[in-house]
Amino acid sequence: MPALSEPKLIAGNANIPLARAIARRMSLHRGVAVDLVNARVERFNDQEIFVEVFENVRGEDMFIIQPTSNPANDTLMELLIITDALRRSSAQRITAVIPYFGYARQDRRAKARTPISAKLVANLLTTAGVDRILTLDLHAAQIQGFFDIPVDNLYAAPVFALDILHHFDGRLEDMTVVSPDVGGVARARELAQRIGCGLAIVDKRRARPGEVAEMTVIGDVRDQICIIVDDIVDTAGTLCKAAEVLCEAGAREVHAYITHGVLSGPAVGRIRESRMKSLVITDSIEQTDRVREAGNIRIVPTAPMFAQAILNIWHGTSVSSLFEADSLAPIYEGMYTRR
Structure with a gap:
């Protein structure tokens, strides 16, 4: 599969340090500077979320880095609105990088008259325009089946x-x-x-x-x-x-x-x-x-693993190679060299 144009990263407010660390690791792997797309994700006085992207993303391969952690509803809405902004700006492909997938513990009906919220979140992401999901250690593996788009579930x-x-x-x-x-x-x-x-x-x-x-x-x-x-x-x-x-x-x-x-x-x-x-x-x-x-x-840190996974998706190569410690050891650059 031929690679799309340059991979571009954009981050919500949920975990900016991780997003910046992923950008640094991608810069190291590629030998060229990879920065977060210049954008603002803000709230109006009534707490409505507003997103503005300041760079041209037409035809670009976009990766949104946003765990849907506490406050889960706000971070999820940020992710959905960033996706909508990119889709309306003619991004070619949008991958939601969700290191922590909120609502994953609501993956089945444990009692009568209860929701399957993880499925609802999957529907929201797909409807908003996400083309692919990259996440880490889903609470339940079957959540991958809630999506009709590719889901790459990395393992810690x-x-x-x-x-x-x-x-x-x-x-x-x-x-x-x-x-x-x-x-x-x-x-x-x-x-x-x-x-x-x-x-x-x-x-x-x-x-x-x-x-x-x-x-x-x-x-x-x-x-x-x-x-x-x-x-x-x-x-x-x-x-x-x-x-x-x-x-x-x-x-x-x-x-x-x-x-x-x-x-x-x-x-x-x-x-x-x-x-x-x-x-x-x-x-x-x-x-x-x-x-x-x-x-x-x-x-x-998970930035080395996510950076390599993003590059593999961009190149159209295997993500499952990152499931093995032997593949990850070089990525972590000697952090875990045996004594």
């Missing part, structure tokens, strides 16, 4: 595997990857296979949404370094409780690798006071100073 597991192999070199024999619930077993198993260690599960029963009634460890974690892996950490109640249960079951240390750090409400305080030695998240969501200053929270 290869980056996490590189990070674990680097920071826990020499201790992998005593390591166990833990799924915090039965539904996340496939994700945990994949990471366990990548780093060559065992697998355990924390089985939880909820009394009501957001409240965990009981937890049981399935598997032997005695004297093990436990790595809890999941896609989203929100209020961190379940995560901190799982760490406590693992320690009570004899775990030597507990760490967590979570893709999307929503970290709402009391989350940061809970994590600081928890029995976890560390929580590792990605920069898919822009974090507050309070999160960055927390001693046991560490953020790994």
Whole structure:
């Protein structure tokens, strides 16, 4: 497939540092300067969103970088309105780069008379004029089927595997990857296979949404370094409780690798006071100073992976090559060289 004209990046207000980091990485890969398109995304006094693009984008291959994180409704509307502005400006192709896909947890009808909001968001994006989606660790894989346009779902597991192999070199024999619930077993198993260690599960029963009634460890974690892996950490109640249960079951240390750090409400305080030695998240969501200053929270970058994925889409080459740690290691330029 022949490449379209130059790839151009435009960002909403949800995660400008990540957008700029992606632009810098693309500049490094291509050997030419890649800047964010000059535009303004503002609000009127009544909070209506207004977008104005100051550069010609006619016939261009556009990539909108905008996670739909808190405030989810505002960031989603920004994405839709930027898309409409680009479509009306005759952009040739519009790819929505959504590092964190909001509303993904509403992917099915769990009860009667409830919505499937993830499907509604998919319809909105398609109707607005998005031609392609690039995202990271969708909460449910079936959300890709909600779209009638191509969806590239990247995975944080290869980056996490590189990070674990680097920071826990020499201790992998005593390591166990833990799924915090039965539904996340496939994700945990994949990471366990990548780093060559065992697998355990924390089985939880909820009394009501957001409240965990009981937890049981399935598997032997005695004297093990436990790595809890999941896609989203929100209020961190379940995560901190799982760490406590693992320690009570004899775990030597507990760490967590979570893709999307929503970290709402009391989350940061809970994590600081928890029995976890560390929580590792990605920069898919822009974090507050309070999160960055927390001693046991560490953020790994996704810009190298997203920059390469955007270039692969622009060139018409494989994005699935980024699913492997061996492909990502050179992109991360020695950050995770084995000691």
